[in-house]
Each structure stands twice: as structure tokens, then as C-alpha cells.
Amino acid sequence: LLYQPHISAGRVPSDSGYRIYVDRLMTPSETVAAEVEEVLQKQLNWSEGRLEAVLRGAAQVLSALSGYITLITMPQTATARLLHLQLVQIEPGKVMPIVVTNTYQIQSVLMDLTAATSPQDGKGQKSDLPKNPEDIDGELQILSNFLSRKLRGRSLSEISSLDWSELDREFKNYADSIKNLLAELTRRSQMPEYTRILISGLAEVLRLPEFSELQQLQTIIHLLEEEQEQLWPLIFEAPESQSNKRVKVRIGSENPLEPIRSCTLVSATYGPNSLPMGSVGLLGPTRMIYENSIALVEAAADYLSGAIGGV
Known part of the structure; x- marks a missing residue:
């Protein structure tokens, strides 16, 4: 559950250690969930009728509150x-x-x-x-x-x-x-199969030591900007393939894409009447504050589901 990254380093949790913590020990923060819902309600303007602008605003709110990269997929038209x-x-x-x-x-x-x-x-x-x-x-x-x-x-x-x-x-x-x-x-x-992913928070993660290596950061940026079709299936799951858990957490090596195998991806789908239409995700280091990140993603997905369902 602990490992030593190099000889002079102390011991840190492994991916399996974080997995046990997320599955058995952690409880999402209700305080953070209430905070993000309040901020989204205050800052997002649905009356303008421009969905992309609203979703971009939501992405900026989440990245500012979490300090991580936010990913929000545009809704599927079908x-x-x-x-x-x-x-x-x-x-x-x-x-x-x-x-x-x-x-x-x-x-x-x-x-x-x-x-x-x-x-x-x-x-x-x-x-x-x-x-x-x-x-x-x-x-x-x-x-x-x-x-x-x-x-x-x-x-x-x-x-x-x-x-x-x-x-x-x-x-x-x-x-x-x-x-x-x-x-x-x-x-x-129904074409294309993958909808565009709105990205926010790259400036926030530059402050984290895990993203200080230029080469690693470049591969992540390339994935986010040029290879979204590979990333899309990880943060959006079709109804028939969803598990019982609302929020999906992929930790480190659980991510199949090489550029983010040292990261954690937290995601949840949004849509009216439990019909997945799009998704919300956070991408950050494996040492992220899970109780806050999961609460942020779930609260944002709930808010977008309710807002779109009420249109």
C-alpha cells in the first residue's frame, strides 16, 4: 500500500493504497458539495440560452475550486x-x-x-x-x-x-x-460519436509538483487538445456499461492512456431523468483530495442534470 519513488524519498501511498482509501475509508465532503452548488447557481446564467458558454463557466468554477483540470463533454445530440x-x-x-x-x-x-x-x-x-x-x-x-x-x-x-x-x-x-x-x-x-470536451484549469495544475516536468505536461496537453476521442470514453460511459456507482474514479495505473497513468480521473455523467447526455470530470495528481474532488464532480453533475432537465 506504500512505496518509495526513489532511494532518497519517503514512502507514499501506492495506487492500490489510494484505491482502498477511496472505496473503504473516504466520505465525500457535504460542505464542498453545497459550496459548489451555491457557486454554480450564482455564476451560471442559463437565461442567455448558450449551452456551451454555460458549460465553460461551470468548468472554470470547478477548476478554480479544485485546483485541478476540469473536463466537461458537450451533450450528445441523440x-x-x-x-x-x-x-x-x-x-x-x-x-x-x-x-x-x-x-x-x-x-x-x-x-x-x-x-x-x-x-x-x-x-x-x-x-x-x-x-x-x-x-x-x-x-x-x-x-x-x-x-x-x-x-x-x-x-x-x-x-x-x-x-x-x-x-x-x-x-x-x-x-x-x-x-x-x-x-x-x-x-x-449520432455523428460524430464523440462530442467536444471543454477544458479548464491547466494554469491551476502548473502549481503542482507532479506537473512540473515539461515533457509530461506536454503529453497531457496533447491528449487534452489533440486526442480527445481517446479520452472521451474514459469520462463518458454509455448507460448499458455504467456501474452502480454514480462517480467513477480511475487512479494512476487504472487509466489506460499513458499520458495520465500518473494521474487520477474523477468523472460522472449528467443528463435529465438519469439519461446520460454528457459528463463532468476532474484530472489531477493521485494524491488529490478525494473527498473534495468526488463531492465537486457529483454536485456539478447533479446541478447540470437538474438545470438541463428543467429547460
């Missing part, structure tokens, strides 16, 4: 929930659906509605006479209202699997086009 859908006619036969989600993200795609906007004659066959653009605008507004009411609160992944045969009869001409449209939006929302 798990975002639809707030509003508006169909806008760009030109005859061309419509752009605009989807607004609860993460303040906007998805849009240009679609062809030529077949759907050709009127039918008395025999139920397509007529060669085009619809009046104003008539189409009116139908699209009615359809937008109908779809927003039907789809509000659903994730894009849920929407793609809906039974569109349930669409009201007056919208039967649009059903196939809308189904294809939402399938395309869902496909786009």
Missing part, C-alpha cells in the same frame, strides 16, 4: 429531447425542418416535398397543377404545430422508431417525407 419543430418552405418543393432541442442545439436539413405537395384530383391521383405557395405555408404551419405537440419531450433516437402510420389522415401525403426527414436528422445527430 439523447437530446425535442422542444420545437418548425417546417419552413425555402422554395417551391423545398422545405427546411428546424429542430430545437432542450440542449439549445439546432438541427436542420433541406428536404424535397415535391411529391407531397402535388394536389390530388377527384380520383385520388396526383395532379400536374402545383399547390399555391401560400397554401403550402399554411399546411406546413399546421403540420409543424402537430409534430411539435406529438414529438415534444422525445429524444431524436426515439423519434426515428415511431410508427408514422398513426399520423392524422390530413397529413398522409407528408408521412413518408417526414419519416425520412427525421431518420436523417437522427443519423446526423
Whole structure:
């Protein structure tokens, strides 16, 4: 549980020693958890509606309170929930659906509605006479209202699997086009697989002796800035792979990435209704103050979950 880094050094806890402390002896600080929640509520402005700015602010708060590097992943679009859908006619036969989600993200795609906007004659066959653009605008507004009411609160992944045969009869001409449209939006929302990670706190860790070696610091910075796709799976775990513990702690050699094998990574996911949408993490030395770091991460994840869920 203790080891001697070099001959002239004293004994310090090993990774396994820290693991026993975290799992069996440590209790997250309730005082720190209350403090971070209070600071986040005071300093973050959700009314501006810019999610990235809010998350960057949260990252700065955590790095200032902990003294470690803060990592916050942007939300995954596939798990975002639809707030509003508006169909806008760009030109005859061309419509752009605009989807607004609860993460303040906007998805849009240009679609062809030529077949759907050709009127039918008395025999139920397509007529060669085009619809009046104003008539189409009116139908699209009615359809937008109908779809927003039907789809509000659903994730894009849920929407793609809906039974569109349930669409009201007056919208039967649009059903196939809308189904294809939402399938395309869902496909786009799932790419890329990894969302961007917002970083804060590099200046704070420069004061720590573990980060005084230039070469080690350069490899960590390269990982954080250029190889985020490798780091992303460590701080965000899909629902089916999550353990029973809310906060994940990877200590030293438990980290599979070489640049951070001398560090500890503390992380937790955030999202409404226990649906992981993004993640919060702290990266620091293995001798970090675990009771504070775990409390900080968990409190921040809880705060973001509640704030996004209340949008």
C-alpha cells in the first residue's frame, strides 16, 4: 500500500493504497458539495440560452475550486429531447425542418416535398397543377404545430422508431417525407460519436509538483487538445456499461492512456431523468483530495442534470 519513488524519498501511498482509501475509508465532503452548488447557481446564467458558454463557466468554477483540470463533454445530440419543430418552405418543393432541442442545439436539413405537395384530383391521383405557395405555408404551419405537440419531450433516437402510420389522415401525403426527414436528422445527430470536451484549469495544475516536468505536461496537453476521442470514453460511459456507482474514479495505473497513468480521473455523467447526455470530470495528481474532488464532480453533475432537465 506504500512505496518509495526513489532511494532518497519517503514512502507514499501506492495506487492500490489510494484505491482502498477511496472505496473503504473516504466520505465525500457535504460542505464542498453545497459550496459548489451555491457557486454554480450564482455564476451560471442559463437565461442567455448558450449551452456551451454555460458549460465553460461551470468548468472554470470547478477548476478554480479544485485546483485541478476540469473536463466537461458537450451533450450528445441523440439523447437530446425535442422542444420545437418548425417546417419552413425555402422554395417551391423545398422545405427546411428546424429542430430545437432542450440542449439549445439546432438541427436542420433541406428536404424535397415535391411529391407531397402535388394536389390530388377527384380520383385520388396526383395532379400536374402545383399547390399555391401560400397554401403550402399554411399546411406546413399546421403540420409543424402537430409534430411539435406529438414529438415534444422525445429524444431524436426515439423519434426515428415511431410508427408514422398513426399520423392524422390530413397529413398522409407528408408521412413518408417526414419519416425520412427525421431518420436523417437522427443519423446526423449520432455523428460524430464523440462530442467536444471543454477544458479548464491547466494554469491551476502548473502549481503542482507532479506537473512540473515539461515533457509530461506536454503529453497531457496533447491528449487534452489533440486526442480527445481517446479520452472521451474514459469520462463518458454509455448507460448499458455504467456501474452502480454514480462517480467513477480511475487512479494512476487504472487509466489506460499513458499520458495520465500518473494521474487520477474523477468523472460522472449528467443528463435529465438519469439519461446520460454528457459528463463532468476532474484530472489531477493521485494524491488529490478525494473527498473534495468526488463531492465537486457529483454536485456539478447533479446541478447540470437538474438545470438541463428543467429547460
